[in-house]
Amino acid sequence: MRAGPLVVALLAATAVAIYASPLTDVLVWKLGSRGDGLGRGEGLDLTVSGTGIPGSVEAWGTPAPASLTRRQEQLLEFREENAFKDNLALFWLPNEWRAAMPPYVQSWLRNWIMVAILYYVLGGVWVYYTYYAFGSQLFKPGEIPSLGAQLEQMKVASISMPLYAMLPAFNEFAIEKGWTRTYSRVSDVGLPMYVVYFFTYMLSVEFFVYWAHRLLHEIKPGYKWLHYIHHKYNKEHTLSPFAGLAFHPIDGMLQACPYTFMLWFVPMHLLTHELLLFATGIWTNNIHDNIDGKVPPVMGAYYHTIHHTMYNKNYGHYFTFVDRLFGTLLTPEDYRAMIAERKVAKET
Ligand SMILES: [Zn+2]
Ligand SMILES: [Zn+2]
Numbered sequence: 466m467r468a469g470p471l472v473v474a475l476l477a478a479t480a481v482a483i484y485a486s487p488l489t490d491v492l493v494w495k496l497g498s499r500g501d502g503l504g505r506g507e508g509l510d511l512t513v514s515g516t517g518i519p520g521s522v523e524a525w526g527t528p529a530p531a532s533l534t535r536r537q538e539q540l541l542e543f544r545e546e547n548a549f550k551d552n553l554a555l556f557w558l559p560n561e562w563r564a565a566m567p568p569y570v571q572s573w574l575r576n577w578i579m580v581a582i583l584y585y586v587l588g589g590v591w592v593y594y595t596y597y598a599f600g601s602q603l604f605k606p607g608e609i610p611s612l613g614a615q616l617e618q619m620k621v622a623s624i625s626m627p628l629y630a631m632l633p634a635f636n637e638f639a640i641e642k643g644w645t646r647t648y649s650r651v652s653d654v655g656l657p658m659y660v661v662y663f664f665t666y667m668l669s670v671e672f673f674v675y676w677a678h679r680l681l682h683e684i685k686p687g688y689k690w691l692h693y694i695h696h697k698y699n700k701e702h703t704l705s706p707f708a709g710l711a712f713h714p715i716d717g718m719l720q721a722c723p724y725t726f727m728l729w730f731v732p733m734h735l736l737t738h739e740l741l742l743f744a745t746g747i748w749t750n751n752i753h754d755n756i757d758g759k760v761p762p763v764m765g766a767y768y769h770t771i772h773h774t775m776y777n778k779n780y781g782h783y784f785t786f787v788d789r790l791f792g793t794l795l796t797p798e799d800y801r802a803m804i805a806e807r808k809v810a811k812e813t
Contacts, residue, residue, distance in 0.1 A: 535653065542649040543641045546735060547572060554578055568641070573634035577627050583746045584622060584710055591706045595754055603756060610705040610755070614698065618707035621694060628714035629721070633742060636725050640735065645728035647735050659734060666731040667741075667783075673723035674782040679793070681716060682777060691716040699773050702755065709749035721745070748783065757797070761785055767797045775800070 533541070547568070554575040555563060563571065596609045640647045651659050681692040688696075691713045698704050698711070710717065724742060727733075752769035764781045772779040778795035781788045788794035795803075 536643065539649045539653070540641065540643050543637075543647070543735060544568075546649070547637050547641065551575055569634050569638045572637045573627075573630050576633045577630035580626055580630060580710075580746065581623070583743070584626070584707075584750070585619075587747060587750055588619075588706045588709070591750055591754060595756060596705075608702045608755070610703055614703045615705045615707050618698070618705060618711040621712070622707065622710035625710065625712060625714035625717055629710070629717050632718050632721055632725060636728065636738075639725075640728070646730065646732040647728055647738065648732055649735050651734060654732060654734075658732075659737075662732050663734075663737060666727055666733050669727050669731060670723045671782050671784055671787055673727070674720060675780050675787040675791070677720050677723065678780040678782075679791075681719065682780070691719070696773060696776070698753075699776070704753045704755050704770060704773060706750040706754045708753040709751075710746075761796070764788075768795075771795055771797065771800050 551563070551571045555571060555578075566574075592615065595603060600609050636645075639645050648654060654662065681687045694713045695708070695711060695716060698708050712720070724738075724745070728738065752764070752766045754766050755770055757767050762785045764779065764783055764785050768779045768781075768785065775795060778793050779785075779788055780793055785794055785796075
């Protein structure tokens with residue numbers, strides 16, 4: 466019941482990303498040039514051999530000279546978008562401090578703040594509505610996770626968050642350097658190719674998240690030293706949305722890194738990529754809330770609860786098809802039938 470609106474929200478976010486290109490053109494150029502992009506304009510080297518472009522553009526907040534190649538313009542646009550986000554999230558820091566912070570430190574701090582806000586605000590609202598406001602309708606007595614379990618999950622997640630934030634900070638660094646195949650405007654590739662790249666990227670991410678997760682189970686030290694921390698919550702009623710980021714930091718980064726390394730192989734629109742990271746933050750909260758979420762082929766919360774209780778089933782990220790392909794899918798219907806059979810066998 467909840468996965469349906471979420472899928473709609475994801476599709477809406479994708480549609481927004483498609484149409485956001487002109488919007489970001491307006492917002493980022495205008496607001497970005499007003500913001501000073503503290504610390505991000507220094508040493509901007511746009512030299513590309515053979516172009517004869519001077520080594521740096523000092524007033525980088527103003528529109529780029531017409532003689533820049535499209536790739537050079539993109540590098541400027543990446544920096545402007547990131548400076549725009551810095552200005553939004555780090556406005557409270559004294560200017561001298563920000564000017565002294567390298568861009569990747571600003572990215573890291575901003576990502577840490579944003580992931581913490583998303584986790585606590587969304588998790589808090591989710592927990593309030595599912596367990597407290599509507600808890601008596603959604604759960605039987607005793608099925609709501611204890612406050613102690615939730616607090617412990619918050620502790621694990623909060624310790625890991627500053628380390629998680631290093632991954633998107635690294636993404637931004639690599640994107641600004643021009644190492645990835647990321648592009649800044651939908652018009653760079655055209656709408657049909659935007660859609661093709663989007664699905665290629667998502668299919669690849671789905672595949673590699675599945676395998677990262679499965680290998681964390683199947684390679685014993687990976688499970689014992691890393692993934693076990695997340696599987697400590699292996700009973701249905703110990704899971705809560707706050708378990709969504711309760712991982713060993715290396716485990717969390719390993720499972721998220723397909724979002725990073727696929728940028729080297731598949732051209733991705735920057736804003737869409739960022740919205741996907743945001744959507745993943747919401748998704749990981751959602752699949753740990755214990756509610757009976759099952760809208761195949763979406764890997765809803767019930768599938769993930771089965772993953773926690775059964776250990777070697779349902780490794781997938783958003784969808785069920787990779788588990789189906791590799792024979793690890795256990796649907797809620799089959800799970801319930803299995804439990805009922807076991808009960809009968811025990812009684813006889
Ligand atoms: Zn697992
Ligand atoms: Zn989990």
